[in-house]
Amino acid sequence: MPATPTDRRPTAGRVPATDRPHRGRASTALVWGAAVAQPFLFLLAARTGPYRSTELRLFLTAVAVGLTLPLARRNPLAALGLLLAGLFAAATTRPDGALLYLPVLAADALVGRIAALRPPRILLPTALGALVVQIGAATYTTSGQDVFVSTVVALALALLTAGLLGRSVRERRDHAAELRAATAAEAVAAERLRIARELHDVVAHSIGVIAIQAGVGRRVIDTQPAEARNALATIETTSRETLAGLRRTLGALRGATADGRPAPRDPAPGLADLERLAASTADAGVRVELRHLGNPDLALPPEVDLAAYRIVQESLTNVVRHAAVPVCRVTVERRTDTLLVEIADEGRGAPPGADTRGGYGLVGMRERAALLGGSLTAGPRPGGGFHVTALLPLPAGLPEGTPAP
Missing domain, CATH: 3.30.565.10 (Histidine kinase-like ATPase, C-terminal domain)
Structure with missing residues (x-):
């Protein structure tokens, strides 16, 4: 019995089209939920008392940073904002400075990614804001003016390096795209010239012969019918050869027939002809x-x-x-x-x-x-x-x- 629309069932392993939007929304909600939970987990890791092991606090910090990675691929600006919020909130508890190294490096990496994806008008205020937040966090974890100044310099240099690396990646990608476009345009121009040469060479000679023979036939058709017939025979032969040449050229350009088989190609002419x-x-x-x-x-x-x-x-x-x-x-x-x-x-x-x-x-x-x-x-x-x-x-x-x- 033939299946009706109501009899059809989704194939195993395939997601019905009606369920895909729901799965997409669920995935987006999960990514954002993980990223929003990051500041709280980071704050929890920073507040873990001294009776807890340092390894546990570092592990929780790494997990907190890892929660922002899925959002960093989709929206690096939002991921950077949440990461900086968690960094500053944890710094206010005055934790061990080693706990802040990984979040600072992750923030710098996000600035580099933004530099590779976004224009300078977005990159510059973003990098400046990240530096301000990092300096604010450093005020809670450093002691002494010399240490604070050296920390600020290190933070600025790290952000500058990340931004320059990101811009370098963007420039290389743009340059590669320009090279691909230029190569494609050059290939198209070269192919157009080749087609023009082939069509000109195939048609020009034959049309010249046909025009001359047509003129001869027109002039002698009443007085010399045999000569007119010879002219018409030459026109016919030349026309057939021209048609064969055009078919060969168009077949080479087409590459294959509509049913997928290779297009028939006659041998190209040479000095033997x-x-x-x-x-x-x-x-x-x-x-x-x-x-x-x-x-x-x-x-x-x-x-x-x-x-x-x-x-x-x-x-x-x-x-x-x-x-x-x-x-x-x-x-x-x-x-x-x-x-x-x-x-x-x-x-x-x-x-x-x-x-x-x-x-x-x-x-x-x-x-x-x-x-x-x-x-x-x-x-x-x-x-x-x-x-x-x-x-x-x-x-x-x-x-x-x-x-x-």
Whole structure:
């Protein structure tokens, strides 16, 4: 028979929600009751006659101080007030001075805790009030002006030390929180830049090819239907590749699908895909001359392989958009400790006096090179045209024939 709401019973070991407020109030009442009883127990310990042992009085004093510990965690100001009240009341009975050491140290510890939790506008009057009460108690337990003065100095130094230690703890905690916030903000900014670079590199080249092919198709659709069909086929292929790249980027950002399984990720592009990139650039009207120098079997770290591909891709996009040239050269040289990537054309280049630091594309290329500890230069060539040169460092001892881990 299915259970109804009236049939349900609280699970063993679990407190019903309706009982939790009552338990919370009972716990608070117990904590406050123990703290309020502290001054009376302390006074009892101080008034215990000389026929009682010193060990018993010290034990009762320790118990009295211990009664304030639960309240000290919740409300250190109230705990300090009750502790000082018990200290002064016991001091008026002129007990043995050794009985006051533990309460004084406990009061100093509470001042240090207040310094770690509260602002100076609360700490300063609290510490001053505690010092006044302690000095008042010292008038009942000291004899002689020299002893009294030395006692006051010791009490002031102890309170000052406790306050400074508490402030130091507060400053370290605040500094650690600021560092965590700054680290989180820096990580967010770095991730935003990485996403911006990936989206720019994935989309910019393909959109340039699509725009050019769409213009070609529009102009020849009536006179050269076959050429228009070829343009549409190129647009379709480029669009599919762009969509796959966007899915890969978004999948990497998402990390997992809605059902908790890892998101599917296609292999990231690399220098092995330069032939395909050159073919798509040729469809946009610019023939690419590829040259591979150095050791062709030298494996590359994945991050270097991807960065080199993106640098070539962005450079070819700029050639298609701005150079107005039918051909450009791409050189990839695998050296022992460096990967050289160079893209050069003989087009219009940049006008004299122009800022060659460029827009987001050149900025993204420089960021990719800098993240790997390399460098990138871009600017007009002396004989006309434009060139981009990237030097990406390679770790020592790379294997041959297989991708680096």
